[in-house]
Amino acid sequence: MCETCIRSEVDITEGIPKQATIHFCRNCERYLQPPTQWIPCVLESRELLTLCIKKLKGLNKVRLIDAGFIWTEPHSRRIKVKLTIQKEVFANTILQQMFQVEYVVAYQQCEDCTRVMAQNTWKAMVQLRQKVPHKRTFLYLEQLILKHSAHKDTTNVKERRDGLDFYYASRSHAVKMLDFLQAVVPVRSKSSEQLISTDIHNNTSNYKFTYSVEIAPICKDDLVCLAPKMAQSLSNINPLCLCYRVGNSVNLIDPHTLTMAEVQSGLYWRNPFSAILATKDLVEYYVFDVEPLGVSRGRFTLADVTLARTSDFGKNDTSFFARSHLGGILKPGDTCLGYDLATTNVNDTNFDRLDAGRIPDVVIVKKSYPNRRKKSRTRHWRLKTLTKEEEDVLPRKQDQEKIEQDYELFLRDLEEDPEFRATINLYKADENATNTAAPAAAPGRSEEEDFPEIALEELMNELNIEEDEEVPSVMPE
Incomplete structure (x- = not known):
């Protein structure tokens, strides 16, 4: 038989379908690769061609020589593929034939998009809370999360009145976030699970996991009073201490002796203590005299300071003597913030046990710049923020002012x-x-030379990636 007669008698494409259906999700623009995998493909791409060829049955009985797309309108929901195959029909006779297959693109919603539409978008949640009246800790924690990209696996972040909620599509991502929080702040956590559905035939169950995380209610610049046994275990430190830093542990300092102690997270939660005075209780003082004592430890220097309340000017001549750890930065004529223990009523059991002679009148916390702060100015630096979903309840005007005040203090x-x-x-x-603040004269000396400014060398340029060419969508909406 000649070649023409063989072609008329034998059809090597018999058993190979000339029409098929592939499923496409319009929300995420992915194609279904049976049985359950969804993959992103661009029109006329190698990945889409592979997907189309795998949909055809009977190709294992022939030899595939070539495959390619035939151009169709992008909105036609039709994909045409031209195939070239070979097969041995008689002894030592190989027949080659070319044919085309038409694929119909059918819309089907993938599982991920189905969960999104059904508001069932998470399988694990981390509830982060701290029982303090301000949000400065969460502002700092937000910056740490952004720096280390700990939020990349979150599906949503909701802002609550007393904390944040992080939602995840996988339990492992929530556990990873929990490990990160334990590494940067002193926390304790507990987990719970809720049964969503179960399959008695396959013996499988679907759960939602919730991790409740509580941050220690001790913040920077808080004044604490330790129990006698705990103070003795921390190198016999003075029970009345100042918190100067909070990381994965609470760092305390005795402003009278420069003795430092580090309270690990596990030790704190076994013997918890709270702040007897916080930053909202700070009182402004004016410094008359500073006498260094020649004792230094790190960035702290011990000194005797003579000071008076700025609110007492013109009313009385009451002055105080305080020993401070800020002898290296305080100078006569400065203004500082401290806790007034002489007139403050402290409700704490450990504080009541202290001898009256061991309680100072003033505990100096930090230096302040009231005259310079009064001037309106624009900072030449900024911070990034997380994309958060706020509560449905609109904040009151007082709450909004409190949030802005906490951010300014941060x-x-x-x-x-x-x-x-x-x-x-x-x-x-x-x-x-640009910085529009003008220098203001403080009583006795200028604050201009000592006012803290962030140098340009400490700032980073934000990287903005803009695509020059637009990637075409697989299917138009």
Whole structure:
């Protein structure tokens, strides 16, 4: 038989379908690769061609020589593929034939998009809480999360009145977030699970997992009073201490002797203590005299300070003598913030056990710049923020003012403490944002030379990636 007669008698494409259906999800623009895998493919790409060829049955009985797309309108929901195959029909006779297959694109919603539409988008949640009246800890924690990209696996972040909720599509991602939180702040956690569905035939169950995480209610610049046994275990430190840093442990300092102690997270939760005075209780003082004592430890220097309340000017001549750990930065004529223990009523059992002679009148916390702060100015640096979903309940005006005040105090802490801001990323502001503050004279000396400013060398340029060419969508909406 000649070649023409063989072609008329034998059809090697018999058994291979000339029409098939592939499923496409319009929300995420992915194709279904049976049985359950969804893969992203671009029109006329190698991945889509492989997917189309795998859909055909009977190709294992022939030899595939070539395959390619035939152009169709992108909106036609039709994909045509031209195939070239070979097969041995008689002894030592190989027949080659070319044919085309038409694929119909059918819409089907993938499992991920189905969960999104059904508001069932998470399998694990991390509830982060702290029982304090401000959000400065969460502002700092937000910057740590952004710096280390700990939020990349979250499906959603919701802001609550007393904390944050992180949602995840996988339990392992929530456990990873929990490990990160334990590494940066002193926390304790407990887990719970809720049964969503079960299959008695396959003996499988679907659960939702919730991790409740509580941050220790001790913040930077808080005044604490330790129990006698705990103070003795911490190198016999003075029970009345000041918290100068909070990391994965609570760092305390005795401002009278410069004795330092580190309270690990496990030790704290076995013997918890709370702050007897917080930053909202700070009182402003004016410094008359500073007498260094020649004792230093790290960035702290011991000194005797003579000071008076700024609110007492023109009313009385009451002055105080205090021993402070800030002898290296305080100078006569400065203004500082401290806790007034002479007139404050402290409700704490451990504080009541202290001898009256061991309780100072004033505990100096930090230096302040009231005259410079009064001047409106624009910072030449800025911070990034997480994309958070706020609560449905609109905040009251007082709550909104409190949030703005907490954010301003957090920015001031970054300006005044180099060690504190070294742990996060600061970015350059817009080019038109300049510092508009004018120097203001403080009583006795100028604050201009001592006012903390963040150098441009500490700032980072934000990387914006803009695509020059637009990637075409697989299917138009």
